[in-house]
Amino acid sequence: MRVFVDIKKCYSLQEAHDSDGRVAQSESLGFIEDAVIVEDQGLIRWLGSRSEFEASRQALGVSSNTEIVSLSGTNILPAFTECHTHLVFAGDRSDEFEMRNQGVSYQEIAKRGGGILSTVNATRGASAEDLRALAQSRVAEFVKQGVTALEVKSGYGLSHEDEIKMLKVARSLKGPKVVTTYLGPHSVPAERSKSEYMQEIMNKTLPEVAKTRLADRADIFIEEGFFDPDDGRAYFQKAQELGLQITAHVEQLSDQGGAVLAAEFEALSVDHLVELGPEHIRQLGESKAPVCVLLPTADFYLKMAYPKARDLLDAGATVALATDFNPGSSPTQSLNFVGVLARLLMKMSLSEVVTAYTYGSAKALGLQADRGSLTVGKVCDFICFETEIENLFYQVGFHPVRSVYREGELLWNDKNKTV
């Protein structure tokens, strides 16, 4: 048991559930001034103001032997959940960034060995140890921004062995809680036809990653030139039979009806949603719809339109934000930049951004019972920051996290890097 004191303001979504059991996201964040948190076995046992704490001290079993941790008058927020990353990869596509900016066409870049297949080649060629070291340093970069739960996808192996290798690397990562997602159907490998590759996925890799529990979830990229809704339907069916949770890359470049298809299979989340019509927006507002994961940094780097976050929120959808960190279309790990884009270009309020990066993204991973807000019974995962909350997700490059706690333990602070 630990008692955290000297908390200037403890901010969190107040989980007011509506009649469908959903948490309303459009409300302001609540806060408790001069707060105290009592942690026990990694969970929040009690949370309230200092004066309430003093009154219930004895009832809580806090004695003179209990460890007291001062948070030095900082403000706190629930730790962030980053729910969409492709952070296991080798190689580098900075040369391609330069070429694209100078007007070299995608075709020409592909001819010169660029594009996703260059990452596939580099990732296949790398040892698991090398991949792990690269991925672990990227995890550390997320942790110091306040992330204590992190999703990691495969999808640069594009063969049974290489996808398994990526998932093993993902499973081995230390620091935050890691959720792994099998994304075999990310692209079709150069050396095989789509149907050959899909056969391997359906008959070999998907069953194996489910059985060995290497993957928690199954993901697919439904897009013209990649996988179509029929592939999606077969894949979701199989994943569901195998007991895997479902997520999907949908409506990034064109409207394929992927979001609604994934919703049929009770997907946890549907991600990207740039090219989404009003009828689909309405359907994603329904009570059991998947979480809508919006990835504005990919839109920034691809110079696309931004998702209609305002319409989704107004329709009642649960929205999450994530970096989509990958070496091609979203080469950034900056939560701060994601949030600035969401506020400036997607009409999300600060409260909505914070809620999307805590509760929304936790729900996208099916973890909302355990995390996403500072609530009794949930994990004691929080970040301390020194500024007023209004200064978060405002200045690009300013994200003043001072320390990060996971299950009541210090995971990182800006003096003493523990990851």
Place this chain on the structure above:
Amino acid sequence: MRVFVDIKKCYSLQEAHDSDGRVAQSESLGFIEDAVIVEDQGLIRWLGSRSEFEASRQALGVSSNTEIVSLSGTNILPAFTECHTHLVFAGDRSDEFEMRNQGVSYQEIAKRGGGILSTVNATRGASAEDLRALAQSRVAEFVKQGVTALEVKSGYGLSHEDEIKMLKVARSLKGPKVVTTYLGPHSVPAERSKSEYMQEIMNKTLPEVAKTRLADRADIFIEEGFFDPDDGRAYFQKAQELGLQITAHVEQLSDQGGAVLAAEFEALSVDHLVELGPEHIRQLGESKAPVCVLLPTADFYLKMAYPKARDLLDAGATVALATDFNPGSSPTQSLNFVGVLARLLMKMSLSEVVTAYTYGSAKALGLQADRGSLTVGKVCDFICFETEIENLFYQVGFHPVRSVYREGELLWNDKNKTV
């Protein structure tokens, strides 16, 4: 005398001067592998490869007593010059950011006490000591990104006393070399007419800041609703008589012909240049034209078009980049983000971005004889970074400066903050 060794690659613009004496900016950055720099009295005395160094060691007067500093196999670049900031201010406009994003009009924000005049009120109300502390922490934020020369403007005082107060604060800042700019004609204060205020500027403040050398340069905001080209002409004339260097905010929101007007008065730089026609672009490409200072983060936050950097460079203009850091239209100090925007949305190559943030911005402050490249005789100001250069100005939030040297002395490193 100091000898810097263990430099993996020493990158810098190679100063090839054209027949007009200008440095070509469109070329690739050159580099020396396994480089050595010999520093003496803050200047670069010698620069070359390790083997050349060994051959000329004796001729350079390097003895067994000479201090040898290992740069641990990092790459180095000339330190950055940040040539356009408004970093002396009090108050906070994060509330206004939220209102703007939620669709509250500028008029309504002004009515609620927002806009530039809210910064003026807060800055007038702050003591010089408080302003200095705020400004010094912002300077530190620039230094750790590799800035060793920094421009600081007044312009939130809008009265004789308050403008002088701001310039005194700017002059007192420690760490990098500071160039101060008087920007009395930034906006018209609420309590006076424009002509009353311009009289004070012309007859009182401008002469005083010139005489006391509180300001190195004079700046004006030429824009509809602010100051017009006639105000500009009178102001430039007076500034020139008083021996102040000239710079101007021009063509940010509309084409007023401000850039060409400033060029007539041999301005060092013309800044913003969003609304610039082809004829003016041609004129800014002429050999004696001012440096074109582009400020893409302001365009990002204001959701404007971006300046036509490609056209300016192709016309022969000298281009600089800067943050325009201020609490309203450009609330970011991120050099990294400026560079990513320049590459992604302004068609500048990586070499052009680095050159614009080193040579171009030094020239915008009239400092190109002393800094802006690693050249014998210039100041020994450089940064060390661990990644390959291709990874700079690419990932938003990734700007891996490991240490910063000014005049051969360590100014900052990521372990031991000296500012």
